[in-house]
Amino acid sequence: MDDLKIIIYDVEHGSCTHIITPNGKHILVDVGSKSDKSIVDYICNRYFYGRNGSIDALIITHPHEDHIYDLPRLLERLRPKVLYRPTEAFDIKPSSKTPIHINIANNANWMNSSYKYPIPDTDNIENPQVMGGVKITHIPSVLNLHDKTDLNTFSSLVIIEYTGIKFVITGDNSSKQLKYMVDNNYCGIRLLAADAAVLLAPHHGRTGEYCPDFFKLVNPVLTVISDKSVEHTTQEESSSVYKGIGTNIDGRSRYVLTTRNDRNIYFSVSYGQWDVKFNEEY
Numbered sequence: 001m002d003d004l005k006i007i008i009y010d011v012e013h014g015s016c017t018h019i020i021t022p023n024g025k026h027i028l029v030d031v032g033s034k035s036d037k038s039i040v041d042y043i044c045n046r047y048f049y050g051r052n053g054s055i056d057a058l059i060i061t062h063p064h065e066d067h068i069y070d071l072p073r074l075l076e077r078l079r080p081k082v083l084y085r086p087t088e089a090f091d092i093k094p095s096s097k098t099p100i101h102i103n104i105a106n107n108a109n110w111m112n113s114s115y116k117y118p119i120p121d122t123d124n125i126e127n128p129q130v131m132g133g134v135k136i137t138h139i140p141s142v143l144n145l146h147d148k149t150d151l152n153t154f155s156s157l158v159i160i161e162y163t164g165i166k167f168v169i170t171g172d173n174s175s176k177q178l179k180y181m182v183d184n185n186y187c188g189i190r191l192l193a194a195d196a197a198v199l200l201a202p203h204h205g206r207t208g209e210y211c212p213d214f215f216k217l218v219n220p221v222l223t224v225i226s227d228k229s230v231e232h233t234t235q236e237e238s239s240s241v242y243k244g245i246g247t248n249i250d251g252r253s254r255y256v257l258t259t260r261n262d263r264n265i266y267f268s269v270s271y272g273q274w275d276v277k278f279n280e281e282y
């Protein structure tokens with residue numbers, strides 16, 4: 001049996017998670033990037049031999065720029081076959097009126113209007129037979145908590161399970177959104193997200209959005225925080241807040257890994273075991 005690979009890239013203050021299934025499907029959850037170095041170019045060179053091709057699916061948790069920064073490059077080089085996104089969050093406005101930002105927003109709005117639902121069975125990421133035995137669940141945000149002035153309220157959640165090992169990937173969900181999901185067992189989240197190996201912390205680990213009920217449910221061994229140098233005071237304490245079960249890595253007890261300190265973080269999963277490596281830049 002081949003491994004499931006999950007890579008959380010160091011994209012500074014942004015988010016990009018790459019799932020490679022045992023049968024070779026490539027899925028991205030968000031496509032944030034460093035502004036001076038394209039994550040799509042890296043993925044293309046490392047996994048597609050530098051040739052342009054296509055990834056099997058892109059999930060946009062929500063269309064804030066730090067989650068879609070490299071979308072124009074993705075369309076150019078690795079155009080996704082299918083797109084999952086919160087359609088209600090579009091059309092989006094550019095974060096500023098400079099060509100690069102206008103281009104990102106235009107590409108995102110174009111994708112939202114061009115990629116159609118429903119997704120054909122043969123491309124459905126939620127079908128484990130298509131995904132080499134990996135169960136992926138895409139949980140959309142709660143409709144009655146949507147607020148167009150705050151796109152974070154549209155963030156979806158992605159739960160990945162393979163040989164009994166779970167990863168919970170959150171967008172920039174607010175603690176209110178997460179608490180609602182847990183309290184109401186929204187989309188069966190209480191069973192789906194319980195007792196994960198790894199949590200990608202909501203909203204880049206900001207303690208202001210820490211949701212105790214959600215964290216207790218997920219009960220992760222490790223939490224990953226995707227961020228860059230400390231900019232917000234709420235970031236400083238995230239490591240102590242997100243203290244899960246913990247594991248020994250290279251002789252040290254670790255509870256939290258951050259892309260800021262640990263760079264790209266590579267997980268592999270097989271036969272009910274998982275492994276992590278990090279400290280590599282892209």
Ligand SMILES: [Zn+2]
Pocket residue numbers: 014015064066067172203204
């Ligand atoms: Zn974000």
